[in-house]
Amino acid sequence: MSEPATPLLEIKDLHTRFHTLDGTVNAVDGVDFDVYQGETLGLVGESGCGKSVTALSILQLLRCPPAEIQGRILFEGNNLLDLDREGIRKIRGNEISMIFQEPMTSLNPVLRIGEQIAEAAKIHKRMTRQEAWRWAVEMLRMVQIPGPGSRSKQYPHKFSGGMRQRAMIAMALSCNPRLILADEPSTALDVTIQAQIMSLMQKLKEEFNSAIVLITHDLGIIAEMVSRVVVMYAGKVVEEAPVKELFKDPRHPYTQGLLGSIPVIGRKEQTGRRLQEIPGIVPSPMETPLGCRFHPRCHKVMNRCQEQEPPMIHLAEHRRVSCLLEA
Amino acid sequence: MTQQHPRLREFKFTLYRIFRNPSAIIGFSLLFIFAGVALFAPQIAPPKYPHNPYLMPHKGFSPTPKPPSQTNIFGTTSGQYDIFYGVVWGTRTAFKIGMFVVGIAAFVGVTLGAVSGYLGGIVDEALMRITDVIWAIPTLVLAMAIIVAFGRGLDKVMIALALVGWRWYVRVIRSEILTLRDQDFVQAAKIMGVSDLKIILRHILPNAIYPVLIMASMDMGSMVITASFLSFVGLGAPKGYADWGQMVALARNYIVGPPGDPLKFWYAIVIPGGCIVLFVLAWNLIGDALRDAFDPKLRRR
Ligand SMILES: Nc1ncnc2c1ncn2[C@@H]1O[C@H](COP(=O)(O)OP(=O)(O)OP(=O)(O)O)[C@@H](O)[C@H]1O
Ligand SMILES: [Mg+2]
Numbered sequence: 331m332s333e334p335a336t337p338l339l340e341i342k343d344l345h346t347r348f349h350t351l352d353g354t355v356n357a358v359d360g361v362d363f364d365v366y367q368g369e370t371l372g373l374v375g376e377s378g379c380g381k382s383v384t385a386l387s388i389l390q391l392l393r394c395p396p397a398e399i400q401g402r403i404l405f406e407g408n409n410l411l412d413l414d415r416e417g418i419r420k421i422r423g424n425e426i427s428m429i430f431q432e433p434m435t436s437l438n439p440v441l442r443i444g445e446q447i448a449e450a451a452k453i454h455k456r457m458t459r460q461e462a463w464r465w466a467v468e469m470l471r472m473v474q475i476p477g478p479g480s481r482s483k484q485y486p487h488k489f490s491g492g493m494r495q496r497a498m499i500a501m502a503l504s505c506n507p508r509l510i511l512a513d514e515p516s517t518a519l520d521v522t523i524q525a526q527i528m529s530l531m532q533k534l535k536e537e538f539n540s541a542i543v544l545i546t547h548d549l550g551i552i553a554e555m556v557s558r559v560v561v562m563y564a565g566k567v568v569e570e571a572p573v574k575e576l577f578k579d580p581r582h583p584y585t586q587g588l589l590g591s592i593p594v595i596g597r598k599e600q601t602g603r604r605l606q607e608i609p610g611i612v613p614s615p616m617e618t619p620l621g622c623r624f625h626p627r628c629h630k631v632m633n634r635c636q637e638q639e640p641p642m643i644h645l646a647e648h649r650r651v652s653c654l655l656e657a
Numbered sequence: 658m659t660q661q662h663p664r665l666r667e668f669k670f671t672l673y674r675i676f677r678n679p680s681a682i683i684g685f686s687l688l689f690i691f692a693g694v695a696l697f698a699p700q701i702a703p704p705k706y707p708h709n710p711y712l713m714p715h716k717g718f719s720p721t722p723k724p725p726s727q728t729n730i731f732g733t734t735s736g737q738y739d740i741f742y743g744v745v746w747g748t749r750t751a752f753k754i755g756m757f758v759v760g761i762a763a764f765v766g767v768t769l770g771a772v773s774g775y776l777g778g779i780v781d782e783a784l785m786r787i788t789d790v791i792w793a794i795p796t797l798v799l800a801m802a803i804i805v806a807f808g809r810g811l812d813k814v815m816i817a818l819a820l821v822g823w824r825w826y827v828r829v830i831r832s833e834i835l836t837l838r839d840q841d842f843v844q845a846a847k848i849m850g851v852s853d854l855k856i857i858l859r860h861i862l863p864n865a866i867y868p869v870l871i872m873a874s875m876d877m878g879s880m881v882i883t884a885s886f887l888s889f890v891g892l893g894a895p896k897g898y899a900d901w902g903q904m905v906a907l908a909r910n911y912i913v914g915p916p917g918d919p920l921k922f923w924y925a926i927v928i929p930g931g932c933i934v935l936f937v938l939a940w941n942l943i944g945d946a947l948r949d950a951f952d953p954k955l956r957r958r
Contacts, residue, residue, distance in 0.1 A: 389848060391844065391847060391848065396778065419850045419852065420850065421850070422847065422848055422849060422850035423848060423850035424850055427848055427849065428848045430841065430844075430845070432841050435840060435841040435842060436841040436844075436845045437842055437845070438846070438864075439842075439864070440863050440864060441859070441860070446846075449846070449849060449851060449855075450849040450851070453849075453850055453851060453852075454850060498845070501845070501849060502848075502849075505849075
């Protein structure tokens with residue numbers, strides 16, 4: 331792999347806490363990972379393990395209730411957490427942008443599609459109205475919306491879910507950001523559209539030479555799209571591996587459980603394998619278990635898992651696991 | 658393919674809904690007539706004193722109202738002021754009061770409510786507590802205090818009403834914005850680096866403005882009635898000023914006629930009083946119609 335030495339984004343010991351009326355929620359509790367230019371990094375984990383909060387922490391978009399973000403988020407060497415409001419606003423959309431899950435509600439119903447895409451270009455690239463509009467049409471063409479000229483003049487209600495997600499992608503890419511945070515960009519879409527959206531993102535990523543952090547539950551998408559995977563559980567990173575190794579040799583029992591829960595159609599007879607599920611649910615961030623957070627659900631649980639927090643064990647470059655079995 | 662703005666489309670649909678409703682038709686017709694009278698007041702009733710057209714002309718000083726005649730088609734009220742002239746120019750006064758008070762109140766209220774709801778946190782807390790304090794001030798008492806301090810006059814009444822009128826709007830727009838603020842499209846705009854001001858103006862307010870329209874319409878009526886009341890008790894428009902409330906006040910000794918003919922001076926009360934009632938009714942009917950038309954539960958979809 332020919333990755334440049336310094337990462338585009340380095341997250342170091344990120345903690346995000348919400349101070350709610352019921353107590354403090356440690357939604358992200360000491361996460362670190364790197365993203366290199368031009369790569370696609372997968373971020374997986376069950377619902378509620380803090381993936382979205384991690385992504386939103388990068389852009390500091392957590393406000394309600396005000397989140398306390400600690401740690402360092404280095405983007406091209408600068409700590410984003412040191413920036414003021416104006417500073418982070420110049421990064422948003424321009425250097426780092428985000429696509430989220432819900433295409434149906436992510437577009438403003440009273441603004442034309444073209445206007446919404448042109449908005450960021452006007453702000454960050456100082457384009458005039460006409461230039462920005464032309465650019466928006468160009469972006470719509472790039473995300474393969476047929477008839478972009480007339481479509482750009484329409485309002486979101488005329489767009490189907492897949493087309494809206496394309497429009498969202500056009501919007502997110504409109505300033506050619508270096509990093510795109512894609513939070514389950516295709517979960518709300520049907521399967522064929524999902525595949526189209528994913529291959530479109532892959533294509534555009536190469537065209538623009540951006541990096542993507544792809545957050546998803548779908549391990550099929552992970553297998554196809556990403557080069558490296560970070561597995562999160564209850565606000566912590568439990569394993570990181572290049573995608574092939576992860577599928578071949580998952581080390582953490584949680585990762586093994588996740589991989590065991592993918593259905594493989596038509597192969598049951600051949601493998602004799604039954605669909606596995608991980609028993610139990612992700613613990614609430616307010617009452618994380620002592621010791622290893624996964625131990626109440628782990629099928630390989632040992633006595634010391636209940637007392638000792640597992641250390642992060644670095645097996646190779648970009649290959650680490652946090653489990654006492656490895657220690 | 659030409660596209661209709663969804664607001665325009667909605668607007669057309671809304672118009673259709675509004676005009677299916679007979680009370681809305683009455684409301685808008687009344688408003689249309691009042692607006693016409695206010696607009697063409699100089700043609701309908703040419704002022705006698707061009708430098709101060711709001712001063713009602715009068716011939717003589719007799720305190721007894723005179724019935725409608727050739728020269729005074731609605732008769733004259735106490736002091737021989739021409740009722741016709743008074744109600745025509747009084748229409749202008751009513752619009753002036755309503756538009757000034759509601760305009761300022763809505764502008765201040767929407768601005769503060771938007772800032773408060775959008776920024777949240779300590780700003781919200783501070784602004785809402787200030788609003789609570791304003792809520793504790795009785796409008797009429799404030800108006801009287803201002804008039805006692807600065808002297809009588811319609812302008813003081815308008816200022817007093819505007820000073821407290823915004824408190825409604827703050828609460829309504831704030832609650833609208835609290836629900837809109839966390840919508841995905843607002844988050845999406847933030848992600849693209851759109852500034853807070855632009856988010857409020859372009860993304861939030863256009864989606865939150867209907868309740869304000871409804872309230873403003875209702876408020877037009879109630880502000881005019883409050884101002885009329887203050888004029889009636891002698892705190893608003895000075896004697897002889899073309900203001901409906903003040904005209905009713907002029908005739909207050911002639912509400913009941915002499916024994917045997919209690920309705921003798923009906924025109925001095927009913928004409929200006931009726932104008933107030935119809936004006937307020939018009940705005941309330943319109944407000945009701947708007948509410949019905951915009952109520953999401955009653956709409957299709
Ligand atoms: N604003 C908030 N206030 C309090 N707790 C929050 C807030 N936002 C998120 N959380 C908590 O943080 C935890 C992590 O949430 P997050 O949305 O990151 O999960 P996720 O991994 O993205 O899940 P999903 O796959 O369902 O999107 C959850 O337990 C959630 O309850
Ligand atoms: Mg999420």
